Amino acid sequence: SKAAEKAMKQAEPLLAADAILGTLVVNRIKQDDVRTSGFVLVGYPQTSMQAAFLKKQGVWLRHVVHLQLAPKAAEAAVTGRRVDPVDGEVYHVDLSPPEDAATAERLVTHPRDEKPEVKRQLKSWNANKGQLLKGYADRLVTEDASRPERQLVERLAGCFLTL
Numbered sequence: 001s002k003a004a005e006k007a008m009k010q011a012e013p014l015l016a017a018d019a020i021l022g023t024l025v026v027n028r029i030k031q032d033d034v035r036t037s038g039f040v041l042v043g044y045p046q047t048s049m050q051a052a053f054l055k056k057q058g059v060w061l062r063h064v065v066h067l068q069l070a071p072k073a074a075e076a077a078v079t080g081r082r083v084d085p086v087d088g089e090v091y092h093v094d095l096s097p098p099e100d101a102a103t104a105e106r107l108v109t110h111p112r113d114e115k116p117e118v119k120r121q122l123k124s125w126n127a128n129k130g131q132l133l134k135g136y137a138d139r140l141v142t143e144d145a146s147r148p149e150r151q152l153v154e155r156l157a158g159c160f161l162t163l
Contacts, residue, residue: 022053029059040160046124048131063159064136066129067145067152071122078118082107 021044029039041061045051054061069077080093085108091098098104111117133140143155 018047018050019053022050022057026054026057026059045132047128048135051132051135061136061139064133064140065156065159066133066140066142068142069145071126073146074122075115075118078113078121079109079115081110081113083110 025041025044028034045054076094077092080095082091082093083089084091084098084103085106086103089098089103091103091107098107112121133142141156141159143152145152147155
């Protein structure tokens with residue numbers, strides 16, 4: 001896209017790309033189906049700068065859920081992901097492996113899920129999360145992500161069922 005090309009020409013392309021991502025998120029949130037049905041953002045915002053962008057654009061978040069994992073568990077959750085290059089389906093070697101051997105044999109690790117990249121991302125997240133979560137303190141719900149899925153769903157149901 002022209003926006004991506006413009007970002008790559010900047011002195012700090014990742015910062016420019018961050019603004020493009022924010023614009024894409026806000027544009028999607030403003031569409032009628034999202035405005036009437038609601039939305040869940042996963043992994044965004046990741047920084048206080050992204051949160052400030054959402055606020056400046058008038059995006060209101062009713063609840064902010066922080067699913068907390070111990071560092072080693074977070075790393076294992078990401079580095080265990082595998083992608084099927086045929087259909088794009090995502091699996092996890094320990095938590096949700098494919099049922100058939102043929103699929104299991106062709107799975108690959110996405111470059112963003114390689115251990116060095118995951119460690120870099122976790123370091124960045126840990127450096128930013130305190131300020132980010134502080135900015136959402138009035139609507140923040142923190143849960144232990146290692147809980148069984150059913151327990152998490154029960155504990156977080158209020159975030160999705162309230163108007």
